[in-house]
Amino acid sequence: MTNYRLIPRQATAAQTDALRRIDLACQELRPIEDRYYLDRRINSEVPAFFAKHGVLGFMIPQEYGGLGIDVPLYAWGMERIGREGTGPRTFFSCHISIGSSVVVYWGNAEQKQRYLPDAATGKRIFGFGLTEPDAGSNPAAMQSRFEKTSAGYVLNGQKKWIGNAAEGGTLVTFARNPQTDKISAFLIDTNTPGYQADIIQHKLGMPTAGTCEVTYTNCEVPRANLLGEEGQGMKIAYSALMGGRLGVAAGSIGIIADCLHESLTYARSREQFGKPIGRHQLVQRHLGRMAVKLESTRAMVTAAALRKTEYDADRTNQQLRTETDLLIAQTKYFAVNAAQEAAHDAIQIFGGNGFLLTNRPARHYADSRACQIYEGTNEILEQKIAIGYLGQEFEAFSG
Template structure:
């Protein structure tokens, strides 16, 4: 599966999205970052235009543009504002796509349709104070009580936690069964009694997205809000994160491209020693190293996205080989993409010289925003564990 080209529809989506973001988002991006302000009005507009459900099929309220279309959107967002790509990723990749993969028809109608139409914002609650990389060690519990479950526990770092209408929360239903068997996913509405907001984190980057502590204090959840089967929660979380890493990489690709663009603009403009610094080979070598990574990333990203698209939206029907390949390639992609973006924004900032260190410069914000992609949705150390283990187990092609 090496061949790839964009369809006319995808090219048009990119162009329309770029125009929209340049017109509506770029002018407010610096302010969103400076004030750490959730861009509610802009998110509402994205919803109206169908951007909150780009990969979701039309029958469930989405735009039906698949994973490649979704990556195009995330790539374009990555060029402009990483806060918004984080909000969208948490809502769509993590918070609502699992409903498409694992939900009942009723759950899809009740929760996925409003999410895809941008009428409800979603949040994904896996991490806890004592359970980060080792997510399976989560302490939140869900105890059966008649036709309901009662959830108790503390979740940490929930993106969209402050603004969400719906939370996908993972809790232990039977510790004796371990991760695969003992953890269950629940759909929790904001209005359910006992769900309380804790502290909002102040962050170095992606400051327009909220990152919240959440308390589940005897939250009563009806049994029909179990997502998938009881005990399948960890599998749901891991599958969701595998697929989510693809679009996360798309955001990193957009950031890398923008970093190059800004570096070139500055290097052509800035004259030292009687000529633009762009004419210095040392600067051109930096641009070359950025270009090499970004070009490779683009091809691999859309290759993995196309393969994931072909696998369809019913994980129960995926072959073992396809699933293992997806897990490994999404881990390779996420690691390479996030490190390429960090490299590109760092080199771009260096090309900007002192100007890049000043708060008013776009690359200063991008430098702070890029760092998180090496950490969330599974740190790059954990991705290397996944990749290394797979190579030992299945060998290399």
């Protein structure tokens, strides 16, 4: 395919090695993921593929056994995985962007030592449990609650739509103290008595990624598992969503790239009216639009990744935080919609064959729909972006 470079020219030797590992894992994964997708089964082999190639600690510092990858390289990696499908990319996002990275940014020394080496090898898979049945766009309205005990905390409540919750590992999760009304963040291990994860059935897309409803019934969480300080829960959640949204946006580049690749191949070989459909100008229009989406999304993701790198080096700078948060929100919004449109156009190029899940555009179309909902719906992001320009006094919600 033209204009698709897996390894950017400016990549260093270490970056090239990390991307090659991701690429190898993706190549090996593809036929297996295809099979699980068509059987509509959760692909439980995904963690092992990435573990085998040593990339589950992508962003974890080297001192904890990870690759210590920087933000732009992380985005390139997510782009590559996004080409394989939103299911595997969502697994990766939950484990890294909104899972283990939260421990990297917010964990204390003991928590990092206890959790990160296992996350890097895949012995422990991470997820992020924020959303509840009645608190999605407005997570600050969560009902999950905790009580303090002499040993730590007891959590009760319910979370919904949680990725990697049944994988056997740890969730970064959130609950309210009914006495102070403040929300705190916790690390809850999935083997904690009273923790229950039930797979949500009948999803529109992403059948290969497990998504769960999680119940906490008198779950005892040791004091050592409080993340940050009591009451910092929403600050931690919103900071995690910055990395998460960037990952979703980067994965969207992969969706567009794969749709363009599949469409070019099809447009060259499929003939109608005595010539390849790629010679029909309206088909060319679809291809041209897709190619522009690919490059414009990649440019936005690169700019956002560089801005986040600046912010990560100066995390007390509130102005920089606001700018980074806004740019990432714009990037995620643009990218997920570009990906959905690219999948839509790719299906059109495939005609009737585009309607088949055996062809990749149909899967990207179904799967990328989730990206317009999770980590900030289109509507929430539109308002967040507008407020970023209008000023906080216009804020209709916080998030």
